[in-house]
Amino acid sequence: xxxxxxxxxxxxxxxxxxxxxxxxxxxxxxxxxxxxxxxxxxxxxxxxxxxxxxxxxxxxxxxxxxxxxxxxxxxxxxxxxxxxxxxxxxxxxxxxxxxxxxxxxxxxxxxxxxxxxxxxxxxxxxxxxxxxxxxxxxxxxxxxxxxxxxxxxxxxxxxxxxxxxxxxxxxxxxxxxxxxx
Amino acid sequence: xxxxxxxxxxxxxxxxxxxxxxxxxxxxxxxxxxxxxxxxxxxxxxxxxxxxxxxxxxxxxxxxxxxxxxxxxxxxxxxxxxxxxxxxxxxxxxxxxxxxxxxxxxxxxxxxxxxxxxxxxxxxxxxxxxxxxxxxxxxxxxxxxxxxxxxxxxxxxxxxxxxxxxxxxxxxxxxxxxxxxxxxxxxxxxxxxxxxxxxxxxxxxxxxxxxxxxxxxxxxxxxxxxxxxxxxxxxxxxxxxxxxxxxxxxxxxxxxxxxxxxxxxxxxxxxxxxxxxxxxxxxxxxxxxxxxxxxxxxxxxxxxxxxxxxxxxxxxxxxxxxxxxxxxxxxxxxxxxxxxxxxxxxxxxxxxxxxxxxxxxxxxxxxxxxxxxxxxxxxxxxxxxxxxxxxxxxxxxxxxxxxxxxxxxxxxxxxxxxxxxxxxxxxxxxxxxxxxxxxxxxxxxxxxxxxxxxxxxxxxxxxxxxxxxxxxxxxxxxxxxxxxxxxxxxxxxxxxxxxxxxxxxxxxxxxxxxxxxxxxxxxxxxxxxxxxxxxxxxxxxxxxxxxxxxxxxxxxxxxxxxxxxxxxxxxxxxxxxxxxxxxxxx
Numbered sequence: 001x002x003x004x005x006x007x008x009x010x011x012x013x014x015x016x017x018x019x020x021x022x023x024x025x026x027x028x029x030x031x032x033x034x035x036x037x038x039x040x041x042x043x044x045x046x047x048x049x050x051x052x053x054x055x056x057x058x059x060x061x062x063x064x065x066x067x068x069x070x071x072x073x074x075x076x077x078x079x080x081x082x083x084x085x086x087x088x089x090x091x092x093x094x095x096x097x098x099x100x101x102x103x104x105x106x107x108x109x110x111x112x113x114x115x116x117x118x119x120x121x122x123x124x125x126x127x128x129x130x131x132x133x134x135x136x137x138x139x140x141x142x143x144x145x146x147x148x149x150x151x152x153x154x155x156x157x158x159x160x161x162x163x164x165x166x167x168x169x170x171x172x173x174x175x176x177x178x179x180x181x
Numbered sequence: 182x183x184x185x186x187x188x189x190x191x192x193x194x195x196x197x198x199x200x201x202x203x204x205x206x207x208x209x210x211x212x213x214x215x216x217x218x219x220x221x222x223x224x225x226x227x228x229x230x231x232x233x234x235x236x237x238x239x240x241x242x243x244x245x246x247x248x249x250x251x252x253x254x255x256x257x258x259x260x261x262x263x264x265x266x267x268x269x270x271x272x273x274x275x276x277x278x279x280x281x282x283x284x285x286x287x288x289x290x291x292x293x294x295x296x297x298x299x300x301x302x303x304x305x306x307x308x309x310x311x312x313x314x315x316x317x318x319x320x321x322x323x324x325x326x327x328x329x330x331x332x333x334x335x336x337x338x339x340x341x342x343x344x345x346x347x348x349x350x351x352x353x354x355x356x357x358x359x360x361x362x363x364x365x366x367x368x369x370x371x372x373x374x375x376x377x378x379x380x381x382x383x384x385x386x387x388x389x390x391x392x393x394x395x396x397x398x399x400x401x402x403x404x405x406x407x408x409x410x411x412x413x414x415x416x417x418x419x420x421x422x423x424x425x426x427x428x429x430x431x432x433x434x435x436x437x438x439x440x441x442x443x444x445x446x447x448x449x450x451x452x453x454x455x456x457x458x459x460x461x462x463x464x465x466x467x468x469x470x471x472x473x474x475x476x477x478x479x480x481x482x483x484x485x486x487x488x489x490x491x492x493x494x495x496x497x498x499x500x501x502x503x504x505x506x507x508x509x510x511x512x513x514x515x516x517x518x519x520x521x522x523x524x525x526x527x528x529x530x531x532x533x534x535x536x537x538x539x540x541x542x543x544x545x546x547x548x549x550x551x552x553x554x555x556x557x558x559x560x561x562x563x564x565x566x567x568x569x570x571x572x573x574x575x576x577x578x579x580x581x582x583x584x585x586x587x588x589x590x591x592x593x594x595x596x597x598x599x600x601x602x603x604x605x606x607x608x609x610x611x612x613x614x615x616x617x618x619x620x621x622x623x624x625x626x627x628x629x630x631x632x633x634x635x636x637x638x639x640x641x642x643x644x645x646x647x648x649x650x651x652x653x654x655x656x657x658x659x660x661x662x663x664x665x666x667x668x669x670x671x672x673x674x675x676x677x678x679x680x681x682x683x684x685x686x687x688x689x690x691x692x693x694x695x696x697x698x699x700x701x702x703x704x705x706x707x708x709x710x711x712x713x714x715x716x717x718x719x720x721x722x723x724x725x726x727x728x729x730x731x732x733x734x735x736x737x738x739x740x741x742x743x744x745x746x747x748x749x750x751x752x753x754x755x756x757x758x759x760x761x762x763x764x765x766x767x
Contacts, residue, residue, distance in 0.1 A: 064762055067747055074740040101753040122758065130754040130762050141745045143692065143738060 003033075004053035004166060007077060008040040011066040012093040012135055013059025016152045017084040018042070021056070023155035031159075034166050039076075048076040054165055055079070056158075057144070059086045061136045062093050065129035074142040079165060081146040083158065087138045088147050094135040101133055149178070184220050187212050192227035199230045200534065202238050202516035206245055207458075207499055211312075214250045221247075234517065241518040241664075243297060243500030244458050251286040251293035253331055255279075256310040257319070260299035261654040262421045262577045262640050263306020267320050271307045274324040292331060298502055298658055299420040300459040303577035303640070304346050304584050313461040316341040347427055349600070351571040351587030352563060353551050354544060360434055361479045363550035367442045368487045375446040376402060379549060381557035383569045388414055388505070388542035389612060389636025390711070391568075394549065397539060401529040402447045404537035409449035411440050411491075412533060412540040414510055416457040418502040419613035420658060421638035424573035425543040427585045429456075429463055432547060433470045434479075437493055439546030441484060442553055443539055444491040452493040453533070455510050458500045467495055502662035506710050507540040509664065520664050521710035544573055544637070564590035568629035572637060576601045578610075579643030594633070595624040603641035608648055608727065613638035614655035615715035617722040618648070648730055649685050652719040656681060659716035670713030673704035677720055688744035689735045698724060 010018055018041060024031065037043045038052050055077030061067050073080060085091040096104050109115060109122045138144050148161050157177040164171035191208035195201035205224050209216050216224075216239045225232035239245045257272055258264070276282055279294055286293040302308030305317040309327075314336055316327060323341075330339035347355060367375045380395030401409060413436060417425040428436060440452040456464065471493060474480040482490045496514050498504050504513045508522035511533050532538025541549075548570060552560045561569040568590035574597065577583045581602025588597070594611065598604050609619045611628060612635035619626065619633065626632050642648060656678035665671045680697050683689055701717035701724075708714050724731060736743050751762050 064747070064751060067745075067750075068765070071741060102757045105757055124758050124760065126760065126763065130751050130758065130760075132750040133753040134750075136745065136750070139742070141742055143690070143740045143742065 003036045005038040005050055006035045006040075006054045006056065006162070007038045007048065007052045007073065008042060008056040009058065009069055009073060010041060011057065011059035011070060011087070011138070012062035013084065013086045013091070015041075015058070017056075017058035017087075017158075020084075020150075020152035020155050021158055024159045025155070027159055031162070034163070048072065052077045053079065054081065054162065056081050056083050057087045057138050058083050060090045060093060060138055061132060061141050063129040063131040067132070067136075067141055070138060070141050079145045080138075080142065081148055081161065081165075082138045082144045083148045084153055085149060085151045087144075088149055089137050090135040091151070094137075097134040101131065153177075184209075184213070184217075184223055188220060188223040188227055192224070197228055199228045200514075200516040202228060202230060202235055203496070203499065203513065204516075206235065206238055207497060210245050210499075214252060215246050215248060217247060237518045238516070241501065241520075242458070242498070245499050249286075249290075252291050253312055254293045254295060254310075255327075255331065256295045256297035256300070257283075258298070258300045258302065258306065258308045258310075259296040259654075260303070260306075260420045260658065261651045262299060262303040263308050265306055265578075268307040270321040271319050271324055274321045275328075278324055278328045292328075297459075297500065298662060299418060299422075301417055301423040301426050301457075302343060303421050303423055303575065305344060306577075310459060311336060314341075315343050315459075315462060317343045343426075345427075345430075346584035347431070347587075348582055348584040349586040349588060351573075351589070353560065353571045353587070354428060354435070354547050354573060355432065355587050356551070358432075358435060358551060358554060360474075361438065361477065361485060363435075363438050363553035364441055364445075364479055364485050367445055367553045368485050368489070372402060372446045372448065375442060375553065378557050379446070379552060382552045382560040383557075383567075384545065384548060384552060384560070385568065385630060386542055387544035387548065387572070387636065389419065389615070389634065391630045391634055394541060394545055397529060397541070398443060398446050400527070401537045401539045404530045406537050408451075408536050409447050410533045410536050410538040411443045411447070411449045411452040412507075412510065412514065412528075412538055413440055413452065413454040413543060413546055414505060414507065414540055415460065415543045416455055416498055416502075416505040416510055416513075417460075417543070418457060418505045418662075419615060419636055419638050420655065421575060421577050421610065421613050421640040422636060423575045423577075424585055424637045426460060426463075428543050428547055428573070429460070429467065433467055434474060435547040435550045436543050437471065437474055437546075438479060439541075439549035440493055441480060441491045442549055443541070443546065445484065445489050447537070447539055449539070450490045450492070452491060453514055454493060454495045455504070455514055456495050456497055457504070458498040461497055464495060464497065471495075501664075502658070503664045503710070503712050506712060509710065510540060511538065518664070520666050521712075523709075542636070565627070565629050565631065567631045572628070572635075574628075574635075574639050575637050576603075576639045576641065578641035579603065579606065579646065580641040583641075590629040591627050593625050593627055594619055597628065597639065598624065598641070601639075601641070603643075605644055606641045607644045607646065608642045608723075610638070610640040610642065610719075611635050613640070614658065614719045615711075617718060618726055620726040623726070648723060648727060649681070649734075652723055653678060653681055653685060655719040656716075659712065663712060663716070667707075667709040667713065669704045669707035670709070670716065673700060673708070673713065674716050676700055677704065677717055681720060683744050684731055684734050686744065687734055687736060688742075689731070690738035690743065691735055692738075693735070694724065694728075694731055 055073040191205040309316040385391040501519045504519040509519045513519040528538045611633045
């Protein structure tokens with residue numbers, strides 16, 4: 001039987017959750033025994049090559065492209081997991097949610113105390129995806145099956161969750177993997 | 182009038198007592214139309230408390246404001262109970278007549294228009310408060326008269342007064358009673374004997390939680406400490422409850438006598454009646470009753486000719502539902518924000534100012550006076566085994582005869598509906614939003630602590646009501662009234678309302694129902710006080726009894742969230758950046 005495929009993506013995140021995936025250390029060899037990576041920054045596959053069993057989502061949606069990728073994941077994965085606080089509740093990027101978009105852009109590109117921008121332009125290349133009115137956690141855009149909290153979630157938590165999903169067993173997350181501070 | 186004059190006067194009036202911040206702040210608000218930051222500093226200096234404490238009070242209560250309000254403030258109740266069918270039209274008409282929106286003040290600074298939560302006029306809505314004056318039956322046609330009366334300052338003659346609305350007087354609370362008879366019998370017993378009598382009556386607290394009153398008194402009597410306090414909870418804020426309004430109007434002396442009896446039983450010399458800000462209009466009459474009772478010797482030094490002293494003061498609130506929770510009530514009485522306290526220690530051990538305190542409902546004290554007058558056996562002959570006596574029901578909503586009904590415990594919802602003319606109801610909410618929605622198949626359930634517990638609120642919803650809109654209105658109420666101290670209540674209620682409104686808008690998917698159930702369970706279990714422990718009930722009980730109402734509005738899910746509108750979410754960027762989105766295909 002072919003190995004199940006998993007896909008991962010970092011939307012409006014910092015790649016910290018992906019780094020935490022790598023933190024499983026030598027268990028990555030076991031992981032490769034268990035699964036094949038499809039679309040993911042880990043192997044730099046840009047487009048889904050096949051239907052995947054599990055999609056790991058890091059980050060929420062801050063722009064049009066994030067939404068497109070996330071919807072793509074929903075279509076191509078059986079199970080989606082929001083990994084980390086940005087995917088689950090917007091996280092740091094969502095700090096702009098209380099501020100109108102226009103003001104955010106002005107502060108970032110025109111008025112901020114460290115801005116040097118003699119042309120006075122706000123980046124507006126057609127290649128740049130338009131940003132959303134606010135940052136949306138993943139589950140407000142598509143159905144998300146599981147949430148794995150943490151900033152980032154510890155490698156062990158990600159490992160336990162993945163193994164549980166792939167082996168169809170109940171997850172065992174001991175208290176230290178779920179507590180904060 | 183200026184600050185330098187008003188603040189010292191107000192502070193002097195309460196003896197510069199640092200625990201009376203509320204009274205000073207209320208007076209400043211009433212006389213100057215706001216409590217400015219400058220006023221906050223002055224008050225802090227006068228009472229020798231930190232300015233942040235004063236600011237905390239000003240920002241906590243709905244009737245206090247740092248921003249300038251109009252000389253008159255009109256507050257329309259937005260509670261689903263009294264709004265009824267006409268309320269929305271009245272709200273529109275008020276805005277039209279005044280030329281302002283809710284939250285604004287007329288350009289001449291004369292009138293501010295606001296919304297407020299339930300003001301206890303559920304039986305004669307739509308209702309409003311004009312400063313402290315309640316306005317009943319404010320139908321859209323009468324809005325014009327109200328505005329004219331406010332402008333000409335002729336409100337008293339305009340015919341908006343609260344009408345008497347006691348439809349059924351029972352044997353206990355609303356019966357004739359010889360003034361002082363209960364206290365006389367109490368003083369003939371020793372304090373332990375009084376507590377024994379109350380215990381024998383099996384009287385349970387009338388505020389809703391139903392804790393045995395005698396047991397509570399016993400705990401307090403046993404608590405260590407010379408100085409003890411009797412607190413009467415007249416912060417009747419549960420939407421749909423207005424029984425205390427009628428008790429305080431018709432038989433306030435029963436209540437005060439009950440408090441004096443409690444004082445004798447537990448060894449307290451001081452009593453406080455905490456009157457919700459919405460009922461401030463009753464204050465002069467209550468003060469008059471207190472004076473009369475002092476003259477007759479039922480209150481004051483040497484009660485009823487004996488050695489025991491007991492007196493009562495009235496503390497006014499300023500618009501905060503959570504203050505009906507007993508520990509929040511105590512915080513508010515102490516002059517601070519109405520924030521619930523951790524328990525234990527319970528108020529009977531460490532309550533008001535850290536003193537052993539008995540907190541009971543208005544109706545409980547009125548009932549106590551009658552129990553001591555007529556005996557525990559007489560009282561226990563009414564009602565059922567676990568719920569003795571009669572209970573006041575405040576009936577409002579879609580029925581022919583809304584009002585107060587004093588009836589023995591143990592009657593069924595169906596019997597009550599027959600009395601009030603609410604037979605066609607699609608649902609009856611027993612116990613207010615913190616209680617439960619009862620469906621017609623369950624109308625044979627009995628009202629009492631064994632089955633449907635209630636502090637007295639009974640709201641009838643006719644077949645034409647959109648129940649989920651009602652539920653959403655209650656959730657907005659809880660969101661507004663959460664004190665904000667603990668996360669489950671402050672955040673959880675907002676999330677519950679959001680998900681409910683998503684379903685109402687036709688964007689709900691099947692998973693949302695499970696999510697709501699889980700979230701409600703979390704909020705109920707994790708919240709710090711009774712507000713959050715019961716606030717999800719409108720959703721919980723309708724999900725259980727009226728699940729079809731939710732299911733009918735669900736939509737099929739293809740994995741995308743139906744309420745996420747990409748195009749709408751992009752409009753801010755389209756405007757800011759001046760280009761349209763491009764939708765790339767792979």
